[in-house]
Amino acid sequence: MRILLVEDDEITAELIVHGLGSFAHDVVHVATGSEAIRAVDDGDRYDVAVVDRLLPDVDGITVLRHWRANGVHLPALMLTALGTVADRVRGLEGGADDYLVKPFALSELHARLAALQRRPMLGDLPTQFEAGDLRIDLLARRVRRAGREVHLKPREFDLLALMMRHAGKEITRKMFLESVWGITFDPSTNIVDSHISRLRAKLNHGFADNPIETLHGVGYRLRVNG
Amino acid sequence: MARLFRSSAYRLAFLYSALFALAVLALGIGVFFAVHANFRREQDRTLQPEAARVLREYTEGGIPDLSRSIRKREARPNNNFSYAVITRDGRHLVGSTRLAQIGPGLHSAMVSRRGGPLQPARVLGTLLSDGSMLYVIVDSEELDRLENQLLALFGGGFFLVVLMASAGALLLVGHLKRRLERIVVTAQAIRDGNFGQRVAIGSDDDEFDRVDRALNAMLDRIDELVTNLRQVSSDVAHDMRTPLYRLRGEIEAGLNAPHDSAAQHRALQRALERSDALLTLFSAILRIAEVEGQSSTDFDGGIDLAALVTASCDMHVPAIEDGGRALHLSLDHDVRVAGNRELLTQAISNLLDNAQSHTPVGTVIAVAVEDGELDACIIVADNGPGVAEEDRPRIAQRFVRLHQGRSDPGHGLGLNLVATIARAHGGSLRIEDNRPGLRVTIVLPKLRDDRAVIESSQLL
Numbered sequence: 001m002r003i004l005l006v007e008d009d010e011i012t013a014e015l016i017v018h019g020l021g022s023f024a025h026d027v028v029h030v031a032t033g034s035e036a037i038r039a040v041d042d043g044d045r046y047d048v049a050v051v052d053r054l055l056p057d058v059d060g061i062t063v064l065r066h067w068r069a070n071g072v073h074l075p076a077l078m079l080t081a082l083g084t085v086a087d088r089v090r091g092l093e094g095g096a097d098d099y100l101v102k103p104f105a106l107s108e109l110h111a112r113l114a115a116l117q118r119r120p121m122l123g124d125l126p127t128q129f130e131a132g133d134l135r136i137d138l139l140a141r142r143v144r145r146a147g148r149e150v151h152l153k154p155r156e157f158d159l160l161a162l163m164m165r166h167a168g169k170e171i172t173r174k175m176f177l178e179s180v181w182g183i184t185f186d187p188s189t190n191i192v193d194s195h196i197s198r199l200r201a202k203l204n205h206g207f208a209d210n211p212i213e214t215l216h217g218v219g220y221r222l223r224v225n226g
Numbered sequence: 227m228a229r230l231f232r233s234s235a236y237r238l239a240f241l242y243s244a245l246f247a248l249a250v251l252a253l254g255i256g257v258f259f260a261v262h263a264n265f266r267r268e269q270d271r272t273l274q275p276e277a278a279r280v281l282r283e284y285t286e287g288g289i290p291d292l293s294r295s296i297r298k299r300e301a302r303p304n305n306n307f308s309y310a311v312i313t314r315d316g317r318h319l320v321g322s323t324r325l326a327q328i329g330p331g332l333h334s335a336m337v338s339r340r341g342g343p344l345q346p347a348r349v350l351g352t353l354l355s356d357g358s359m360l361y362v363i364v365d366s367e368e369l370d371r372l373e374n375q376l377l378a379l380f381g382g383g384f385f386l387v388v389l390m391a392s393a394g395a396l397l398l399v400g401h402l403k404r405r406l407e408r409i410v411v412t413a414q415a416i417r418d419g420n421f422g423q424r425v426a427i428g429s430d431d432d433e434f435d436r437v438d439r440a441l442n443a444m445l446d447r448i449d450e451l452v453t454n455l456r457q458v459s460s461d462v463a464h465d466m467r468t469p470l471y472r473l474r475g476e477i478e479a480g481l482n483a484p485h486d487s488a489a490q491h492r493a494l495q496r497a498l499e500r501s502d503a504l505l506t507l508f509s510a511i512l513r514i515a516e517v518e519g520q521s522s523t524d525f526d527g528g529i530d531l532a533a534l535v536t537a538s539c540d541m542h543v544p545a546i547e548d549g550g551r552a553l554h555l556s557l558d559h560d561v562r563v564a565g566n567r568e569l570l571t572q573a574i575s576n577l578l579d580n581a582q583s584h585t586p587v588g589t590v591i592a593v594a595v596e597d598g599e600l601d602a603c604i605i606v607a608d609n610g611p612g613v614a615e616e617d618r619p620r621i622a623q624r625f626v627r628l629h630q631g632r633s634d635p636g637h638g639l640g641l642n643l644v645a646t647i648a649r650a651h652g653g654s655l656r657i658e659d660n661r662p663g664l665r666v667t668i669v670l671p672k673l674r675d676d677r678a679v680i681e682s683s684q685l686l
Binding site: 084 | 505506509513516524537540541542544545546547548549568571572575576578579582583640
């Protein structure tokens with residue numbers, strides 16, 4: 001994955017470049033907003049952009065607005081120290097596809113970038129997904145495993161839907177909390193794990209293998225091939 | 227004087243009195259002229275019939291009859307009129323009154339009666355058939371005296387009005403200055419560091435008292451925030467030392483074992499955990515600061531508490547059951563409050579976190595929404611060991627952990643955040659004995675009339 005990183009803080013940038021590099025990603029780092037605008041205008045191809053909100057010249061939201069106004073649909077994750085709900089809304093309205101508050105774990109950033117890269121363009125959102133012997137229909141809200149219907153509670157369905165949309169990619173606990181429950185705080189009891197274990201029990205009933213992989217300290221991943 | 231006019235109170239007061247005096251002056255002048263014209267008309271009206279009566283004598287008996295009639299009339303005791311007949315060559319034929327020769331019709335003229343000095347009078351002149359003039363005269367002296375009296379009365383009245391208006395203006399200005407001075411004195415005292423100073427409030431409940439009360443309420447709020455901020459800074463400094471010291475210890479341990487990679491890995495792992503704990507602590511502090519600065523204008527109009535509590539409990543039930551505890555839910559429906567959904571969810575979530583982490587396996591956690599007359603209550607109660615009475619008021623304070631030690635998870639901010647969220651919603655947090663166990667209640671002000679709220683929000 002080719003990543004454009006727009007970050008003015010040298011140490012943070014170095015950590016991200018080094019960290020994402022170890023996942024075999026190609027990270028191009030620029031330190032200012034104007035460089036970021038130029039980098040994309042020059043026709044360089046990127047899969048995803050990580051943009052810091054506060055930059056010395058042109059701020060991150062302006063960079064995103066510029067891209068969007070010029071028809072650049074590069075998926076972008078906004079990075080910021082400002083974490084209030086109002087800040088998030090402003091960032092997402094400014095054209096960011098996701099929003100991550102500093103400080104963050106590198107694994108969190110990596111998982112979110114992977115999810116962004118696979119995000120389909122607006123307008124042709126598929127409503128059915130397949131992974132291994134699992135099938136999910138988002139409109140009928142129906143799940144089948146190897147043709148057999150699995151009855152899930154609404155939240156369990158949402159958890160599975162999120163993993164199936166990003167099958168093969170890791171989903172962090174924070175991503176589950178934001179997407180399924182719509183909360184940006186982190187409850188100290190492990191809500192996600194308990195819900196996943198129930199989901200797992202229902203999916204695996206009568207099957208030998210387990211399609212949901214636990215990634216310790218990070219989150220979960222749905223196996224693509226059974 | 228220049229200094230006086232720099233005071234806008236003085237300027238306003240004097241402008242007001244000047245306008246008032248001007249209005250009184252205009253009224254006086256208007257009344258004077260109206261009275262004057264009216265008197266003159268009344269006087270003129272008496273002249274016409276008198277002249278006609280005298281003229282009849284002339285037409286019946288000529289000059290001799292006229293002279294006789296005039297003398298008779300002038301001799302009457304209550305006669306206001308005097309008379310004169312002047313020939314074409316200027317001789318006074320009849321009467322003791324002297325005046326200059328003037329044409330027919332009504333005139334104001336100066337006349338002298340019985341050799342006396344010239345005085346103003348109204349004169350009606352009539353041309354007789356022999357070419358001489360008959361004058362009937364009425365004295366203006368009476369009228370002038372009346373008018374002079376009127377003028378004097380008005381002058382005195384005007385002076386009194388100006389005097390009273392000025393005195394009133396000075397009193398008003400004095401009052402304004404005294405009331406404003408109280409605010410200035412308070413502001414200066416606060417600037418000089420006396421943060422407890424407040425504006426002295428009068429007993430009248432007038433506009434000034436309301437302004438003063440509003441100012442005092444604002445000062446109280448600012449004072450509370452400043453005190454809070456100071457408290458947080460010192461709390462943070464205190465509470466941060468220990469984890470930072472431990473983090474430093476882990477790193478040192480790693481460095482001290484240069485050839486033992488397993489020990490180094492262990493040290494790094496622990497250092498990572500410690501930094502994560504520190505970051506969580508920081509997030510919690512920032513979250514509390516964010517909630518404290520929350521403005522109620524961002525609030526959601528009508529949150530259905532039963533639905534919100536059900537959703538929050540659904541989120542926690544699997545984890546609670548996995549931990550070997552049970553959750554019971556009892557809901558009053560159609561209870562609505564204004565607030566922030568995520569914050570209320572977090573408050574409930576924190577209470578459920580606490581009810582799990584501080585109770586033994588087998589504990590029953592009871593969550594309820596209760597509809598009160600004015601307030602709505604969200605209650606999270608458990609039948610665990612509870613909290614000693616003397617500790618109960620303390621546990622919602624910042625960084626208070628009852629069992630300091632490794633086994634006790636959390637940073638001592640969870641309940642404080644719940645209290646902060648309750649306060650941000652205009653409510654409060656109650657911590658009570660559940661006999662046995664702990665009972666925590668979030669009291670929120672209820673929306674009284676759903677329809678009124680919907681209508682007013684539509685108007686906006």
